[in-house]
Amino acid sequence: MDEGQNYTSFNSRSLVEMVGNVTDEALKATKIKQFLSVLAGRFFNWTGRKSLFTLHLGIKCCAIEMAASAIPRFDAERFGVIFRSSPRQSDVLLVNGPISKKFADPIVRLWEQMPEPKYCIAMGECAISGGPYFQSYNILEGVDTVIPVDVYIPGCPPRPEALIDGFGKLREKIIRIGGVTSAEREQDKPIIVGDE
Numbered sequence: 001m002d003e004g005q006n007y008t009s010f011n012s013r014s015l016v017e018m019v020g021n022v023t024d025e026a027l028k029a030t031k032i033k034q035f036l037s038v039l040a041g042r043f044f045n046w047t048g049r050k051s052l053f054t055l056h057l058g059i060k061c062c063a064i065e066m067a068a069s070a071i072p073r074f075d076a077e078r079f080g081v082i083f084r085s086s087p088r089q090s091d092v093l094l095v096n097g098p099i100s101k102k103f104a105d106p107i108v109r110l111w112e113q114m115p116e117p118k119y120c121i122a123m124g125e126c127a128i129s130g131g132p133y134f135q136s137y138n139i140l141e142g143v144d145t146v147i148p149v150d151v152y153i154p155g156c157p158p159r160p161e162a163l164i165d166g167f168g169k170l171r172e173k174i175i176r177i178g179g180v181t182s183a184e185r186e187q188d189k190p191i192i193v194g195d196e
């Protein structure tokens, strides 16, 4: 690269930085930045609620109903429920079976790898309370003992329609609370599908 090119690229970068700084200061001074961040937050919530990427995690028999919800008969994708195989690209942790004490650490690790704002749905009695394994020596009494749950879907197993309804309720909650982090909404009352 010759000297002229270096000079041009240096000047371009400086210009972008200078314009960026001036714009940033102007936005801060006029509170427009605050306004834009609220507006953008609302907009991302509005768009995000219709594309809830769910971690593709199957634990036990409820996972069969999760799979059934994605087939053409129920077609959960038409509501924006899309299963992804990486926690780093997921918004929702759908727990669909009993959590053994051995599996408690890995599932918390998956939860921690998900970006905020993230949500947890407990599907089926096993995920809610341990189900048939309630007070068993090696099963947690519900996933909410290790991860905050936003929506409970009772049943053994809940049908795909109930699962889709659960996502609908979560969507309503997202609209109501906005994009607050899971830690910030710890006091928020969870939703129980079928309890309204």
Ligand code: SF4
Pocket (backbone or CB within 6 Å): 060, 061, 062, 063, 096, 097, 098, 123, 124, 125, 126, 127, 131, 132, 155, 156, 157, 158
């Ligand atoms: S709640 Fe029932 S169907 Fe679901 S994982 Fe537990 S035993 Fe299986």
